[in-house]
Amino acid sequence: MAICTSSVTALVKDFLIYSQMQYDEVSVYFVDTSAICELHKQYFNDPSVTDCISFPMDDVNEVGYRVMGDVFVCPETATSYVAEHGGDVYHEVTLYVIHGLLHLIGYDDIDDEDRQVMRQGETDYLAHVTAKELWLHA
Numbered sequence: 001m002a003i004c005t006s007s008v009t010a011l012v013k014d015f016l017i018y019s020q021m022q023y024d025e026v027s028v029y030f031v032d033t034s035a036i037c038e039l040h041k042q043y044f045n046d047p048s049v050t051d052c053i054s055f056p057m058d059d060v061n062e063v064g065y066r067v068m069g070d071v072f073v074c075p076e077t078a079t080s081y082v083a084e085h086g087g088d089v090y091h092e093v094t095l096y097v098i099h100g101l102l103h104l105i106g107y108d109d110i111d112d113e114d115r116q117v118m119r120q121g122e123t124d125y126l127a128h129v130t131a132k133e134l135w136l137h138a
Helices: 005-018 033-044 075-085 089-104 112-132
Strands: 025-030 052-056 067-073
Touching: 005 025, 005 089, 005 112, 025 089, 033 052, 033 067, 033 075, 052 089, 067 089, 075 089, 089 112
Parallel strands: 025 067
Antiparallel strands: 052 067
16 A cells, blocks of 8 residues: 655644644654564564554653654554445544554553543544545555
8 A cells, every 4th residue: 555655744744733742753654464463562462463553752841852753554454444344544544643643642542531532632633634634645
């Protein structure tokens, strides 16, 4: 699946503005199922497939050059999800990037309450993305 680099850059920049976060660097990697499973196993002791994995770096209170962190997204997971549930694969991948970015700014989805806050953050930003037509594309 091809993803336009400039659409990823635009999405991330817009997310930072929308969330009122000041970071100088964030990395988004698109990896295959094998790679996402290996990362999941190595860092979370779970070899199963997942949609995205995030690694936050600098705290929001850091001064100077600040690195937000890394987001690893598996488009193959999105393709499988859309094949089973319907939808648009680019919208699904966009959701995964947003989910990963929310993790980088402190959102979590471990328990039910946190998951509800995460879902609301996704919903709010997805509405914003839709209005601005910032979906990822080829």
